[in-house]
Amino acid sequence: MQYSEKVLDHFQHPRNVGEIPDASGVGTVGNAKCGDIMQMFLKINDDEIVEDVKFKTFGCGAAIATSSMATELIKGKPLAEVEQLTNEAVVEALEGLPPVKIHCSVLAQEAVQAAIADYRAKKENKQKEEAPKAE
Amino acid sequence: MHVYLDNAATTKVLPEVIEAMIPYYTEFYGNPSSFHSFARDAHKGLDDARRTVAKCLNAANPSEIYFTGGGSEGDNMILRGVAQAYRKKGNHIITSKIEHHAILHTLQELEDKGLATVTYLDVDENGLVDPEAVRAAIRPDTILVSVMTANNEVGTIEPIKEIGAVCREAGVLFHTDAVQAIGHIPMDVQDMNIDLLTLTAHKFHGPKGVGAVYIRKGVRVPAMITGGGQENKKRAGTENVPGIVGLAKALEIQTGNLDANMKKMTALRDRLIAGVEERIPTVHLNGHRTQRLPNNVNFGIRYIESESILLMLDLQGVAASSGSACTSGSLDPSHVLLAMGITHEEANGSLRMTLSEFTTEEEIDYVLEILPPIVQRLRDMSPIYPKGGVE
Ligand SMILES: Cc1ncc(COP(=O)(O)O)c(C=O)c1O
Numbered sequence: 340m341q342y343s344e345k346v347l348d349h350f351q352h353p354r355n356v357g358e359i360p361d362a363s364g365v366g367t368v369g370n371a372k373c374g375d376i377m378q379m380f381l382k383i384n385d386d387e388i389v390e391d392v393k394f395k396t397f398g399c400g401a402a403i404a405t406s407s408m409a410t411e412l413i414k415g416k417p418l419a420e421v422e423q424l425t426n427e428a429v430v431e432a433l434e435g436l437p438p439v440k441i442h443c444s445v446l447a448q449e450a451v452q453a454a455i456a457d458y459r460a461k462k463e464n465k466q467k468e469e470a471p472k473a474e
Numbered sequence: 475m476h477v478y479l480d481n482a483a484t485t486k487v488l489p490e491v492i493e494a495m496i497p498y499y500t501e502f503y504g505n506p507s508s509f510h511s512f513a514r515d516a517h518k519g520l521d522d523a524r525r526t527v528a529k530c531l532n533a534a535n536p537s538e539i540y541f542t543g544g545g546s547e548g549d550n551m552i553l554r555g556v557a558q559a560y561r562k563k564g565n566h567i568i569t570s571k572i573e574h575h576a577i578l579h580t581l582q583e584l585e586d587k588g589l590a591t592v593t594y595l596d597v598d599e600n601g602l603v604d605p606e607a608v609r610a611a612i613r614p615d616t617i618l619v620s621v622m623t624a625n626n627e628v629g630t631i632e633p634i635k636e637i638g639a640v641c642r643e644a645g646v647l648f649h650t651d652a653v654q655a656i657g658h659i660p661m662d663v664q665d666m667n668i669d670l671l672t673l674t675a676h677k678f679h680g681p682k683g684v685g686a687v688y689i690r691k692g693v694r695v696p697a698m699i700t701g702g703g704q705e706n707k708k709r710a711g712t713e714n715v716p717g718i719v720g721l722a723k724a725l726e727i728q729t730g731n732l733d734a735n736m737k738k739m740t741a742l743r744d745r746l747i748a749g750v751e752e753r754i755p756t757v758h759l760n761g762h763r764t765q766r767l768p769n770n771v772n773f774g775i776r777y778i779e780s781e782s783i784l785l786m787l788d789l790q791g792v793a794a795s796s797g798s799a800c801t802s803g804s805l806d807p808s809h810v811l812l813a814m815g816i817t818h819e820e821a822n823g824s825l826r827m828t829l830s831e832f833t834t835e836e837e838i839d840y841v842l843e844i845l846p847p848i849v850q851r852l853r854d855m856s857p858i859y860p861k862g863g864v865e
């Protein structure tokens with residue numbers, strides 16, 4: 340099995356590894372098939388721009404590279420755009436993945452979506468909490 | 475530095491072996507079944523090889539050795555052949571849960587076709603099969619017990635002689651897949667009560683795609699590959715004479731150097747094991763600590779995933795594996811580790827490093843130098859690694 344130069348680069352020098360303590364949204368997803376786990380932390384500002392993003396991954400080389408690439412693709416982008424991120428886009432940016440490794444890129448897409456969902460849920464809760472107070 | 479620590483997958487061919495093979499490509503290239511001097515020379519190469527292999531296994535007679543196209547073929551031939559030849563007695567076969575897929579997938583197919591009923595024996599946490607469990611599993615319709623001599627992933631050496639004795643007592647045939655053991659530890663088919671045995675040349679510095687089976691005189695194994703009457707009608711096809719000559723040469727050399735090689739590799743193996751345990755927290759040695767192949771090291775490294783470790787090692791010149799070479803493209807955790815009671819998560823982080831007599835102390839020390847930072851880097855990236863590290 341052969342990984343592209345780009346994959347190896349992101350694997351060896353992953354961008355945006357770590358956690359964001361006061362993240363606006365955190366998504367943790369797992370792959371039941373291989374047991375791998377990916378975590379995404381998003382910091383979203385009032386203009387709904389993804390100001391910062393960090394990840395942690397327990398997984399194969401492709402999982403690490405796709406998480407890293409996904410963070411690069413979404414950092415600094417408006418949420419509306421980030422929501423449209425597909426695993427195909429991540430794979431393309433990485434100059435391809437071996438067929439058995441495509442599912443690893445799905446993990447990256449799901450982790451971003453889970454983090455956005457978490458952000459939305461938190462925001463809704465906050466509005467609910469704040470609503471009675473406003474009365 | 476380039477360090478090859480994947481000798482359980484395959485080994486490099488010894489120069490003496492290649493030298494012994496060449497004349498059978500360039501001079502004695504006749505078909506051994508033909509009627510002329512070229513054939514006679516080729517035939518002599520076959521006969522000599524058969525004698526050498528018989529001697530190295532302590533088989534009673536060279537006619538009990540049959541050459542094959544490798545380990546998988548040998549396992550297939552024996553399982554399918556015994557199931558067919560002894561079907562009047564029954565179709566019950568006993569094996570272990572940690573066998574190579576050449577055994578497990580073949581038995582699965584025989585089961586699916588209704589040609590065998592299989593009992594898969596449990597192993598303990600070290601990967602050992604209990605001879606008493608074999609005894610308890612034997613039934614009146616049991617035709618075969620097949621337990622590997624040594625496991626290819628974790629290196630555990632099974633109590634073959636004891637299992638063989640149980641089978642003898644019960645009058646049941648005993649087969650052992652000795653692919654990982656031959657040329658690495660002493661083997662004696664008579665002393666170990668073995669009726670059937672599989673070996674393959676490329677695991678002991680011989681060529682790939684050639685192997686042999688030992689079939690004790692009187693045991694019926696019909697041909698799986700039919701055609702010409704080669705190998706005493708048990709395996710059709712023009713013999714791979716150069717490969718067979720190479721197999722015998724490699725086995726002869728490795729058997730001659732067995733004591734010295736075992737001593738050398740055991741020392742290096744234990745240096746690597748001790749070094750990893752000293753430098754990396756939360757690791758678990760998979761397999762038996764002492765009843766273990768001299769060349770096998772297999773660690774469960776928690777909180778990280780094998781492929782990432784392998785990739786990092788490879789980028790720094792070290793070739794290792796996560797388990798068996800054949801399953802590295804698969805996502806399923808090792809059936810061997812799961813059978814030993816190791817969790818899915820821990821099985822995901824297994825690292826197998828298998829040595830040869832060409833492995834040096836410098837190479838082991840290089841691995842011990844680069845592995846701990848690799849593990850730490852990946853752990854720092856892992857969402858399941860406890861914050862602040864592990865004690
Ligand atoms: C225990 C065991 N049995 C069988 C085989 C298959 O041998 P071969 O690759 O020669 O078919 C292997 C190795 O690949 C093995 O380790």
Ligand code: FES
Nearest residue numbers: 373375399402443
């Ligand atoms: S194999 Fe599981 S994420 Fe790649």
